[in-house]
Amino acid sequence: MVPIEYYLVLSAAVFSIGLYGLLTRENALLFLMSVELMLNAANINFVAFSLQWGNLTGQVMSLFVIGLAAAEVAVGIGIILVLYRNFKDVDVTLPQSMRW
């Protein structure tokens, strides 16, 4: 059996890649993908601990996270569509009017 540490390192790596993408990219679609990566890093953790403790709760939680991610994508795509309609682009640095 693969030890739990391997899963955790994998999960941390995926989460960090997602966070890096979120902080560096300007394309809104890449934003969505980065968020997916971070959510799935969490899923890996859930499933890994579920296997470790022989408990199904973690796997159930990951199903919820997948459902949540689908809903989030639906909303995110809507926002991106509006963004494109207003700026002819999907660059998140363009809208800056919501400030002091």
Next chain:
Amino acid sequence: MVGAFDYAPAIVLLPFLSFCLAVGVALSGRDLLPKGGALPGIAATGGSLLLSAWVFLTVSGGETYNETIYTWAAGTEATGSLSQPLELTFGLLLDPLSAMMLLIVSLVALLVHVFSLGYMNDENETGLPRYYAGLGLFTASMLGFVVADNLLMAFMFFELVGLCSYLLIGFWFRQAGPPSAAKKAFLVTRFGDYFFLIGVVAVFATFGTAQFAGEHSFPHLAEQAINGEATVNTFLGLGPEAWFTAIGLLVLGGVIGKSAQFPLHTWLPDAMEGPTPVSALIHAATMVAAGVYLVARMYGFYALSPTALAVIALVGAFTALFAASMGLVKNEIKQVLAYSTISQYGYIMLGLGAGGYVAGTFHLLTHAFFKALLFLGAGSVIIAMHHNEDMWEMGGLKDKMPVTYYTFLAGSLALAGIVPFAGFWSKDEVLYEALVHGLGTTSGLGTALLVAYGMGLIAVLFTGFYTFRMVMLTFHGEPRSETAEEAEEGGWNVKLPLTVLGILATTVGFVNMVPVKDLTGAEIDFLHKWLYGTEGAGWAEALGTGGGHYHHLLFADYGAGMAAADLPSYLVGLLSLALALFGAGSAYVLYGGADPEPHTEKLGSLREVLYNNYYQDEYQVWIAERLVLPLSKVADTFDQAVVDGVVNGVSSVSLFGGSKVKKVQDGLVTHYAAMLTVGLTVLLVGFAIYGGWF
């Protein structure tokens, strides 16, 4: 059985209704009421008069009424050494004193309403609904004050009376004088009322009740406290006697303001700017009478304090002399009457302070009638003279206005105190009480009363002089102007009130002819019996507001500690009668000719001082401008700099901080994400360090 007392609240409410009606009409802006609202006012005051007469008859049958009608706030716990919690109430107290006063007030108010038909309506004044609204509210508040059964309710109506005087004195608000006179009257009386308000609070704090009469009334509790039969709260480390004196003097502040006693008398001569019927109402029955009535109302309290009595007597006597001396040189008929009012209320105060409860009340009664008469007579003259009030332009009105002349003469004889007119009997009883109590009492109070008697006696001379100077200049001699030559008397609405009051001013003194009683032994001191009640039984015992009880307090060791010397009252009366006759006679000699000289001019600089009212206004303005104004400026500076500075400082710190921190919100979503990340990292590192994960 439904009796007079069940309808007693209507005495107050009827004029109030007429006020509401007149205000409604005034607001509607249309001429809905015939005579501009006079008729509802006459009907209302007439109704009040009938009900007052009914109450008077019921009270004379030996019944009294002292009930709380409405409790509008009640405490839950007694404070200090009091036995019961506070209650703030409205109620009625109908005893011989208030029944008598109700009759005076409603009668004078009715006659003033009738006279106003001649003075205001026939002269085509505008704004009549406003005028009659003011009169209605004025009457209602005074009647409410008279029937009040506790000090707080009395204070409220006292203030209402002040408000109404403000509204009515300033009735002709488009001219320059009346608004300023109205403000002065309001402010000066308010100044006294501050002390009164503190006194009301002090009464509540001390006794837990402000009832005037009955077992749980504050005069009764004060008496028990001095006897050691009850405990009350006292403050400032004073004993009961000293503390009660302090309360009495505080309440007296309001009395001095309203009754125009020295040094707060300055508003009253200026109040002559109002319409003359209003002056009659203010001076005879309402505003000015309210002050002395309050002293009579809580006489059981004042009778316990020799100091307060001495202050009342001295202030009264000094005011009587002081105002009479100023009245000597005035040229305007209403000014002479104004100073005579101040002077006569001084006599009432002197009577009350000298232990003459009946004498003071008696003078209040007679003065109400003869002063209302004199003012309405002056009003009649002023109508005929087309609102010229200078007596040097009058003269010779005697034959042209016979009704006015003879009634005015009756009022003047009463004012000067010539036998057998009303003022003689009451003024001489006041002076008699001052003299016998002054001679009999050995303490400082006795000396004070003797000094007060001396001042009162000199004022009698002055009164006789200025009264007949006024009569001679106005009615005798030759007309000194064209208007005076063409003067005509008004209609029935002028003559009727004058006649009624003329008869009263002549005869009302007969209700209490003490000198005649002393001479003949006939039991004709009806007012004494009326105010004393049956000793030891009936209302006098239950309410504790009988003259007998006050007499007991005045002479008791724990009270004022007075004693009376044995003097025949007719001798004392003869002395002041001689002085009054001398004053009146010298005025007759000096001003009786066809074309009198202005003799007071010969007084030179003394006349200047008198004519300028001893520069009272000037020094009060000086106090206001030189002392109060700088003080207020310092307070204003403190408020602006320190109080506002702290508030503004706090807000500017927040504003400055906010203006800097808000830059964080720059609208770039990546920056927000970065901040979230940094924040999370900082939190994690923080927890790690404090949680000891490393």
